[in-house]
Amino acid sequence: MIKPLLVRPKILTPVRFHYCPGCGHGVAHRLVAEVIDELGLREKTVGVASVGCSILIYNYLDLDIQEAAHGRAPAVATGIKRVLPDRFVFTYQGDGDLASIGLAEIVHAAGRGENFTVIFINNANYGMTGGQMAPTTLPGQKTTTSPKGRDVGQAGYPLKMAEILAVLDGPSYITRVAIHNPGAVIKAKKSIRKAFQCQKLGLGFSMVEILAACPTNWGMEPLTALQWLEKEMIKYYPLGVFKDTEMMAPSAAL
Amino acid sequence: MDQVMLKGNEAIGEAALRAGCRYYFGYPITPQSELMEYLARRLPEVGGTFLQAESELAAVNMVYGAAGAGGRAMTSSSGPGISLKQEGISFLASAELPCVIVNVMRGGPGLGTIQPSQGDYTQATRGGGHGDYRLPVLSPVSIQEMVDLVYNSFDMAEQYRTPVILLTDGVLGQMMEPVLLPEEITHEYMKPWITDGCQHRPRRLIKTLYLDSGELESHNLHLQAKFKRLSAKEVRFEGYHLEDAEVLIIAFGICARVGRTAVDHLREKGLRVGLFRPVTLWPFPSASLKEAAERVRHLVTVEMNAGQMLEDVRLALPGREIGFYGRMGGIVVSALEIEVEIMRIMGGNGG
Ligand SMILES: Cc1ncc(C[n+]2csc(CCOP(=O)(O)OP(=O)(O)O)c2C)c(N)n1
Ligand code: SF4
Numbered sequence: 001m002i003k004p005l006l007v008r009p010k011i012l013t014p015v016r017f018h019y020c021p022g023c024g025h026g027v028a029h030r031l032v033a034e035v036i037d038e039l040g041l042r043e044k045t046v047g048v049a050s051v052g053c054s055i056l057i058y059n060y061l062d063l064d065i066q067e068a069a070h071g072r073a074p075a076v077a078t079g080i081k082r083v084l085p086d087r088f089v090f091t092y093q094g095d096g097d098l099a100s101i102g103l104a105e106i107v108h109a110a111g112r113g114e115n116f117t118v119i120f121i122n123n124a125n126y127g128m129t130g131g132q133m134a135p136t137t138l139p140g141q142k143t144t145t146s147p148k149g150r151d152v153g154q155a156g157y158p159l160k161m162a163e164i165l166a167v168l169d170g171p172s173y174i175t176r177v178a179i180h181n182p183g184a185v186i187k188a189k190k191s192i193r194k195a196f197q198c199q200k201l202g203l204g205f206s207m208v209e210i211l212a213a214c215p216t217n218w219g220m221e222p223l224t225a226l227q228w229l230e231k232e233m234i235k236y237y238p239l240g241v242f243k244d245t246e247m248m249a250p251s252a253a254l
Numbered sequence: 255m256d257q258v259m260l261k262g263n264e265a266i267g268e269a270a271l272r273a274g275c276r277y278y279f280g281y282p283i284t285p286q287s288e289l290m291e292y293l294a295r296r297l298p299e300v301g302g303t304f305l306q307a308e309s310e311l312a313a314v315n316m317v318y319g320a321a322g323a324g325g326r327a328m329t330s331s332s333g334p335g336i337s338l339k340q341e342g343i344s345f346l347a348s349a350e351l352p353c354v355i356v357n358v359m360r361g362g363p364g365l366g367t368i369q370p371s372q373g374d375y376t377q378a379t380r381g382g383g384h385g386d387y388r389l390p391v392l393s394p395v396s397i398q399e400m401v402d403l404v405y406n407s408f409d410m411a412e413q414y415r416t417p418v419i420l421l422t423d424g425v426l427g428q429m430m431e432p433v434l435l436p437e438e439i440t441h442e443y444m445k446p447w448i449t450d451g452c453q454h455r456p457r458r459l460i461k462t463l464y465l466d467s468g469e470l471e472s473h474n475l476h477l478q479a480k481f482k483r484l485s486a487k488e489v490r491f492e493g494y495h496l497e498d499a500e501v502l503i504i505a506f507g508i509c510a511r512v513g514r515t516a517v518d519h520l521r522e523k524g525l526r527v528g529l530f531r532p533v534t535l536w537p538f539p540s541a542s543l544k545e546a547a548e549r550v551r552h553l554v555t556v557e558m559n560a561g562q563m564l565e566d567v568r569l570a571l572p573g574r575e576i577g578f579y580g581r582m583g584g585i586v587v588s589a590l591e592i593e594v595e596i597m598r599i600m601g602g603n604g605g
Contacts, residue, residue, distance in 0.1 A: 044451045058461065062457050063452065065457070066322045066460040066461075069345050072341075076318050079319025079321070080322065084450055
């Protein structure tokens with residue numbers, strides 16, 4: 001029998017993504033879907049959709065999903081998890097959502113060690129509203145609201161969310177990955193899997209920051225965008241694990 | 255039934271607990287903090303969850319998540335905090351998630367004062383957040399009624415799938431009175447819409463985004479139909495000496511309570527004064543007020559604001575002349591002030 005190399009994840013609904021060509025959201029959705037499938041969590045999972053290009057995630061993942069107001073996904077997830085502590089809860093948030101309007105919510109959910117998982121897509125700008133500057137926009141990066149390039153003297157420096165949250169005691173696992181080539185994508189999936197496993201062990205807040213491309217608003221071809229991500233974004237946002245308490249857990253074997 | 259002496263804020267907490275509320279999320283603000291302090295102590299005793307949120311925004315969104323997951327949830331605040339909650343309240347209304355929101359009003363605008371007022375009437379009765387929506391708004395006049403209305407609020411919230419506002423003020427919140435606490439009454443409502451992991455069923459969504467204008471309009475029409483049902487079925491008011499009243503005081507909450515004393519005093523003097531008190535501020539008891547006002551010569555609205563309910567009274571009684579007496583600095587209207595005003599009206603008009 002020929003074994004297929006790739007199968008469509010069961011929880012990925014058979015509809016076409018609305019994302020632009022080369023957009024990171026599609027890849028990230030698929031990785032989340034594969035992990036939930038492989039861990040057999042479909043019927044135990046509640047997702048929280050945030051406001052941004054990915055707001056329609058509920059069209060793509062065959063899961064129970066609540067849509068949250070802009071930035072408030074971690075608070076909504078807190079409410080869900082407090083009612084249903086034995087379910088898997090994850091938020092899926094962009095950088096405008098998580099690092100700007102929802103900064104208080106993410107920091108406090110992390111600080112409380114809320115036992116849910118955050119998938120954080122950092123594409124260095126506001127995608128949905130047309131490419132404005134985000135807290136994660138790189139110094140010198142041009143956006144519609146930093147037309148001459150982000151001037152750190154005027155707009156300040158980008159927020160490095162993985163590093164910021166990793167200094168807190170509540171999180172169990174904080175990592176930053178990228179999805180600019182197949183090898184990186186495989187690593188990103190492992191991290192998502194691990195984040196869900198931390199939740200399963202009840203270790204507390206876990207977050208995977210994913211550096212992803214937004215070719216449309218970066219004004220680049222999809223391939224050039226991936227190259228820019230690799231060359232420029234990773235330089236500013238180093239990849240790696242910033243916090244991992246799983247090693248110390250009583251039953252780390254999963 | 256237990257009879258106990260309770261502060262208004264604590265009574266709301268205890269009643270919520272007995273009405274089956276197991277999830278409270280809030281952020282401290284005067285004059286409602288005793289409510290959250292009480293639940294911080296009591297909820298863990300009954301296996302519930304109390305969580306002090308980082309802000310009112312977070313608190314109301316935690317309620318959103320909890321309600322969507324099927325929990326009976328509540329939050330509370332006062333003026334400035336309620337303004338922050340409005341974002342979440344608009345989302346709750348659109349997503350049709352049941353919950354109870356308590357506003358123990360203080361004086362505004364801005365930080366204003368921590369003294370009681372009724373300045374949030376318009377905000378509460380007109381929805382308060384963005385978009386076209388209304389919420390049931392209940393206004394108690396005593397600690398006992400606070401307790402009773404908390405039970406009703408949870409029922410109404412789940413029956414209609416809507417947030418319900420309990421609108422009270424700092425006097426009632428801080429005041430102590432003996433109350434009869436019913437045993438736990440928890441009506442169970444079917445919730446075939448909650449998101450709790452789609453075991454053996456298709457997935458469910460809780461959302462407020464409608465990119466298709468036609469779909470959004472249908473959703474809005476659906477909400478409006480619900481508001482209409484609510485308006486027809488859930489109107490409540492209380493009349494006091496309406497039978498032969500020549501002058502009618504119209505007041506809600508603490509002003510109605512003071513108004514009752516004024517009515518008693520004026521009746522002792524032989525003046526035929528009555529009181530009309532809306533218990534539901536939305537839906538406003540317009541038809542009943544119209545009926546009560548028919549045989550009355552003078553009407554006066556008494557409020558602790560610049561005349562916010564007066565607008566609803568005018569809508570209910572087109573063409574009628576309506577007097578107004580109000581204080582708006584966090585100052586509680588006194589019975590004597592009302593009596594002087596009524597005597598001025600009656601005297602000035604040959605009554
Ligand atoms: C309260 C509020 N403010 C602003 C907006 C408009 N808005 C929608 S999406 C968005 C930014 C989304 O950017 P990001 O989180 O980076 O996600 P992306 O679209 O890039 O995936 C903004 C500002 C809103 N919907 N609500
Ligand atoms: S605008 Fe950017 S983030 Fe949004 S779909 Fe297009 S590429 Fe993706």
